[in-house]
Amino acid sequence: MSRRLMTASALALGLAAFTPLAHAQDAAVVQQAIVVRDAAMRSNIALDYVTQLTTRFGARPAGSRSEQNAAAWAADYLRANGFQNVRIEEFPLVGWERGESSAAIVGDHAQTLVAAALGHSPATPRGGVEAEIVRFASMEDLQAAPDAAVRGRIVYIDLGQMHAMQDGSGYGPQTRVRGAGPGVAAAKGAAAFIMRSVGSDENRMPHTGTTRYVDGKPTIPAFALAAPDADQVSRLVALGQPVRMRLTSTARTYQTHSQNVMGDLPGATRPDEIIVLGSHMDSWDLGTGAIDDGAGGAITVAAAKAIADSGRRPARTLRVIFYGSEEVAQPTAQTGNGGAVYARAQGAALDKHIIAGESDFGADRVYALRLPAGAQGSDFQKAATRVLYPIGVLASDRVETEGGVDVGPMGPLGVPFFGLAQDGTRYFDLHHTANDTLDKIDPAQLSQNVAAWAGLLWLIADSDVDFRAMKPAAPASTPPAH
Numbered sequence: 001m002s003r004r005l006m007t008a009s010a011l012a013l014g015l016a017a018f019t020p021l022a023h024a025q026d027a028a029v030v031q032q033a034i035v036v037r038d039a040a041m042r043s044n045i046a047l048d049y050v051t052q053l054t055t056r057f058g059a060r061p062a063g064s065r066s067e068q069n070a071a072a073w074a075a076d077y078l079r080a081n082g083f084q085n086v087r088i089e090e091f092p093l094v095g096w097e098r099g100e101s102s103a104a105i106v107g108d109h110a111q112t113l114v115a116a117a118l119g120h121s122p123a124t125p126r127g128g129v130e131a132e133i134v135r136f137a138s139m140e141d142l143q144a145a146p147d148a149a150v151r152g153r154i155v156y157i158d159l160g161q162m163h164a165m166q167d168g169s170g171y172g173p174q175t176r177v178r179g180a181g182p183g184v185a186a187a188k189g190a191a192a193f194i195m196r197s198v199g200s201d202e203n204r205m206p207h208t209g210t211t212r213y214v215d216g217k218p219t220i221p222a223f224a225l226a227a228p229d230a231d232q233v234s235r236l237v238a239l240g241q242p243v244r245m246r247l248t249s250t251a252r253t254y255q256t257h258s259q260n261v262m263g264d265l266p267g268a269t270r271p272d273e274i275i276v277l278g279s280h281m282d283s284w285d286l287g288t289g290a291i292d293d294g295a296g297g298a299i300t301v302a303a304a305k306a307i308a309d310s311g312r313r314p315a316r317t318l319r320v321i322f323y324g325s326e327e328v329a330q331p332t333a334q335t336g337n338g339g340a341v342y343a344r345a346q347g348a349a350l351d352k353h354i355i356a357g358e359s360d361f362g363a364d365r366v367y368a369l370r371l372p373a374g375a376q377g378s379d380f381q382k383a384a385t386r387v388l389y390p391i392g393v394l395a396s397d398r399v400e401t402e403g404g405v406d407v408g409p410m411g412p413l414g415v416p417f418f419g420l421a422q423d424g425t426r427y428f429d430l431h432h433t434a435n436d437t438l439d440k441i442d443p444a445q446l447s448q449n450v451a452a453w454a455g456l457l458w459l460i461a462d463s464d465v466d467f468r469a470m471k472p473a474a475p476a477s478t479p480p481a482h
Contacts, residue, residue, distance in 0.1 A: 026383055029462050033387045036310050037455030041391065044450045046302035047443050049077065050295055050363075054288040054438045062282040062325040062336065063095030063256035071261045071281055074297070074322050081305050083263030083320065091341045092334070093258045093325055096120045098208075098285055099250030103194070103223055106130060107244045109236055114226040115194065116206035116286065117249045119328050120213065121182060121222035128248035129154065129192045129221060135237045139177050142184055151189035154245050157181055157196070158234050161227060164200040168361065168424035174198040175209065179329070182222040183214040192247050193222040196230035201429035204228050208284050208432045209327075216331040221249050258282065258324030260338045265304050265320075267461065268313035274349075275461055276319050276356035276415075277304060277453070278407040280326035280338065287436030291427065295441060295449075296359035297322050303453035307461070314461030316354060323406040326360075343409035350413050355460060355467050357418045358404030359449070362430075363441045364423040366393050366452040370400035372416035374470030380459070387455040391448055396421070399472075416467040418460075420452050 053070060060067040071088055078086045096119055103115035134153045136142045142150070142157060157177050162170045175198055182193040197207035206226040211219065225233060236243045261281065267273060279296030283289020304318045323338030330336040343350065355372070369388055375381055376397050385395045402408055403417035411417060430436050459465075 033455045033458040040306035040454040041451040044302040046298035050298035059285045063093040078263035086263040090259045095256040101249040113229040115223045116208045118222040119210035122218040130246040147188045155185035155190045182219040186219040197224040205433045210329045213331045261322040265318040267316040269315045273316040278358040281322040286434040290438045291362040295363035299359045299449045302450040306454040316461040339406035340409045353415045356407040361422040362427045366420045368396040368421040370419035
């Protein structure tokens, strides 16, 4: 820890000891949260967990043998680190296996391209699909095109390069194309679908990701082009001459299962009150799933372990969940994903789920805390600021409403969410690519994540704060106009 952080920590500890808070217990709770935070910053098991996970099992596609074996190992890891009630809950899944794929311009300007088949898209016929490209700059342009302009062709959507942003907000518009684009193209009679990779890098490494089923059925073969190859294809189209492409894929689907792995650190006085710490076990097959989402599992299990190692048990139970099958779409609601499976299985027990948080945005530093509606400006937020500000985490007025793909299904059932926002500036350079490997994790930033999670979780777990009962502040009245 730097001298600056040590000094800030001492200052925060002093403030906690001498500044009166709303409840008599708060000063002691804040003080212990700082102790837990600082211990986690110095030493934690996060790097050990993600190193073992990615080294032992590599990529962990949903429903694959490697995901299943990783889940069994993770359950043993939880038990070895003192977690109780450790269990693996299986659910049926349609798995997807990439096989071999290729892309090339044929005829004039013939050249090989770097592309990856998109998840759950079907294989091409033997020998591939060869057709002329028709390029669109948006999904809306494709939707507006007459069927005759698309029929029998390879649809290419190029939204332009995704911009790197700290909060990753450029991702959503691009994933809409990846998920729904093949279905729209198929409905118009297209032979296949390609798109610019959903990523912010200029590497010649394509980004994969899932497509959606339509009425429970796969659509057409679909691929993502690496950014430089997407640029190349768009330049060729701009020359004004027909561009033909050949695409091949041997992808297949198969019946399998995935699973959620979970373990508890039971609360000392209110063990029936649950705080969920979520991440997902599965990954795409191109890399080893280090930042997406081995790091998230590492952060959450290490934060809970840091609290256990403090020698004091908080009042409420911490539940770590490694969800299965986060990455892939499914033909029906009866298969996957792990988040929906968990929410359905809990039933009335969700009434005792106090709050849930998810770590699924890599391993770079946390910069902001987002709380449920009504907690902005609350005594809890003020206490959290005392704990988190010294390690560079600011309180945000932005309400956390979604949680994430895994914990999200609990939201409509009444469970509030918190969010520890991570710096995602470089996340989409690596996400869903062959570059998602262990060496991309900065151990110091990983530990800052663990410290932020551990300090915040102690505040929640050893208090009686009720986020469900909090209500948004009424808007300030506006003085009448003159």
